[in-house]
Amino acid sequence: MPELPEVETVRRDLAAMYVGRALDRVVVTGRRTVRRHLPERLSAVEGRALTRIGRRGKYLLFEWDDGQVLVAHLRMSGQFVAVPTGAPTAPHTHAVLSFDGAGELRFIDPRTFGELFLADGAHRPLAELSHMGPDALEVTPAYLAGLFARRRAPLKALLVDQRAVAGIGNIYADEICWEAKLRPDRAGTSLSRREVNRLSAAIRAVLEAAISARGSTLSDQRYRDLYGAVGAYQSQHRAYGRAGRPCPRCGRPVQRLRTGGKSAYFCPHCQR
DNA sequence: CGATTATCCTGTGCGC
DNA sequence: TGCGCACAGGATAATC
DSSP: OOOHHHHHHHHHHHHHHHTTOBEEEEEEOOTTTSOSSOGGGGGGGTTOBEEEEEEETTEEEEEETTSOEEEEEOTTTOEEEEEOTTOOOOTTEEEEEEETTSOEEEEEOTTOOOEEEEEOTTSSSOGGGTTOOOBTTTOOHHHHHHHHHHOOSBHHHHHHOTTTSBSOOHHHHHHHHHHTTOOTTSBGGGOOHHHHHHHHHHHHHHHHHHHHTTOOOOTTOOOOOTTSOOOSGGGGOSSTTOBTSBOTTTOSBBEEEEETTEEEEEOTTTOO
């Protein structure tokens, strides 16, 4: 379940590996991998050099020297892997980008929720991502205060809503709420200025610590970086997935709350 | 407007 | 040992 820290880790590795390289060939075999337009359109980036890898929330942006932007989203189970040319093909490999002198970048995705598409590079910022809120690493207390003033919804619902804040998913929303000592089901409108400040600081602290640890790999071993290595932040999870186990702050059991088919983990004693 | 549910899809892990 | 099923959740659409 790649969220901002995992996507940022992949972004940095992709940049180090491929920026400045020319793309020789793109081959898409997955039926659902490119679904916003004809898959053949991706060949428009063949022959271009990669100038930059950007990120907006959980989207990765491959920027080419002619202004085109190839957008990728890993969704639930997507993964990019860097392999030498001709390496054995792993199951669920849906796309292969061959770089001049840098081997192959493969897109693997068992559940096929992930996607690739070519954005309309003439429009900046990208029209396809225009619905998204500011990146989670950019939000300020003032922005959050404004958000809570106009949107009445539970705190966690707002944190995972990409239109409100981009990059946070179910796991880091729980970790951020724990760090900020706020219940995930608190109404956003009820937060004091002091609590908004705490939340803003917690967003940054949790995401930056998770990036430093190269993201979280859960027991399903799903998330892997570009080279197949696991993340380390899962060992620092305080709330997510810890139902019944002691809260690291107060020792009382962490509780699991279910809303709308999703789980929220929190400490009812020290999160208020 | 917001809360809830369903949809897409496969691997995993549980209970029986 | 094997079968069936709930569960995992990112984004989006539909419905109440």
